[in-house]
Amino acid sequence: MAYDNKSSQQQGQTDYYDKIKDEILNKNRTDENEYLDNLKELVRDLLGKYRDGISSSQLRNVFSRVKNIKEPKELYSLRPKLAYIYGRPNSKKGMKRLINYMDEQIKNVDSKEKLKQFQNFFESVIAYHKYLGGKD
Numbered sequence: 530m531a532y533d534n535k536s537s538q539q540q541g542q543t544d545y546y547d548k549i550k551d552e553i554l555n556k557n558r559t560d561e562n563e564y565l566d567n568l569k570e571l572v573r574d575l576l577g578k579y580r581d582g583i584s585s586s587q588l589r590n591v592f593s594r595v596k597n598i599k600e601p602k603e604l605y606s607l608r609p610k611l612a613y614i615y616g617r618p619n620s621k622k623g624m625k626r627l628i629n630y631m632d633e634q635i636k637n638v639d640s641k642e643k644l645k646q647f648q649n650f651f652e653s654v655i656a657y658h659k660y661l662g663g664k665d
Contacts, residue, residue, distance in 0.1 A: 545571035546630055553634050553650045554643040565653070571630075572657035575623045587614070587624065588655045595651050601644045604635055611635075627654070 548567045552558045591610070598604050614620055615628045631651070638647050 545574060550630075550633070554637055554646045556642055556646055568650075568653055569657045569661070572654055573661050575627055576658065576661050585655070585659060588658060592651050592655055595648055598644065598648075601638045601640060604638050604644060604647065608632060608635055 545567045549564055549571065552564050558564050591607070591614070594607060594610070595604070598607075611628045611632055615625050620628075634647055634650065638644050
């Protein structure tokens with residue numbers, strides 16, 4: 530993971546992320562519906578146990594930067610911004626887990642196609658967050 534050396538299990542990383550992590554940047558997923566169901570459950574897990582940790586405004590703030598990126602290398606400038614959010618004293622565990630997931634994926638974005646897939650992933654996280662009752 531990105532910002533600490535604890536294992537996934539110590540951090541409480543979900544099985545849902547493990548199920549989709551290799552498919553997030555893959556345009557040719559074996560089962561799109563299964564991927565989206567697992568993504569929805571990942572967001573549900575982040576909201577459930579760590580409901581107080583992620584707000585819509587925090588997600589939209591980061592996503593506004595992501596959606597305007599045109600080249601994969603531009604995405605790397607987001608990593609320090611994510612580190613800042615992660616390190617803030619009021620950053621809750623749910624947000625920290627999501628930041629780790631995003632940072633792990635950013636490292637693998639090496640083409641415009643993967644950039645688009647990452648943008649779609651992030652947009653889906655925001656949509657499911659809202660759908661599942663995430664706080665504003």
